[in-house]
Amino acid sequence: LVAVGLLFKVGAAPFHIWTPDVYQGAPTPVTGFMAACTKVAAFGALLRVVYVALPGARWDFGPALWGVAILTMLVGSIIAIVQTDVKRMLAYSSIAHAGFLLTGVLAIDKVGVSGVLFYLFVYGFTTIGAFALVSLVRDAGEDGVGGEATHLSQWAGLGKRHPMAAGAFTLFLLAMAGIPLTSGFMGKYAVFSAAVSHGAWVLALVGVLASAVAAFFYVRVIVLMYFSEPGDASSVVAQPGVGTLFAILLSVVVTVVVGIAPTVLFGPAEAASIFLP
Secondary structure, eight states: OHHHHHHHHHTOTTSOTHHHHHHHHSOHHHHHHIIIIIHHHHHHHHHHIIIIISGGGHHHHHHHHHHHHHHHHHHHHHHHTTOOBHHHHHHHHHHHHHHHHHHHHTTOSHHHHHHHHHHHHHHHHHHHHHHHHHTTEEEOOTTSOOSBOOBGGGGTTHHHHOHHHHHHHHHHHHHHHTOTTSHHHHHHHHHHHHHHHTTOHHHHHHHHHHHHHHHHHHHHHHHHHHHSOOOSSOEEEOOOOHHHHHHHHHHHHHHHHHHHOTHHHHHHHHHTTTTOO
């Protein structure tokens, strides 16, 4: 029952049903907070339960978490392909990332903990930056700036009209896809290598295949922004506030720096698991 509650909070399948509706319906700043901070806190609690409270029961809960991890990666990656709302797409993306994180949890040792902590750090910044940009893309209403433009058709041609915003969003999408030289690639490497080193190569294989599927819908948005002409439902990028601009710039810096020099974060992540035997 404790596991069900925690897996519900991280958005793992089959306890993920609430995620896309809440992500789409909530105000985008709230969605960004839930997608990043709530997931980090929930995985922190899950790590404490698995590694500290019940370390001797790993053979009991391990098979169940294996099934949840595989189902979560597949559900998140496959269903995201058919989404036409950018917030729902990012919701299913977050579900897939929960599955990737569970592969690190199931390594059941210090390497797994450090990999999960590394992944949570970089994923948190990438997600906050992505939703900050989503909050800026708005309908071109009569006053020039209408409501949020979350339908993918409204993002067509954004790269030509607003190259800076589209470029930053492209960076975050590439990081989520796990493209080399981004923080997302190093995060996936950390959790998948931890799983392989402890015999969970099946989980890592499913994770790699799910990442390849997920790359399709990330690249689809990039192609839409740069290689499609704007449709009837045009959009504009609102002037960001100081807080929003700071969040985007900080997320860009973390995504690039950690992707190029991951050792700046691997050391602290390894030190954080020193409490384990």
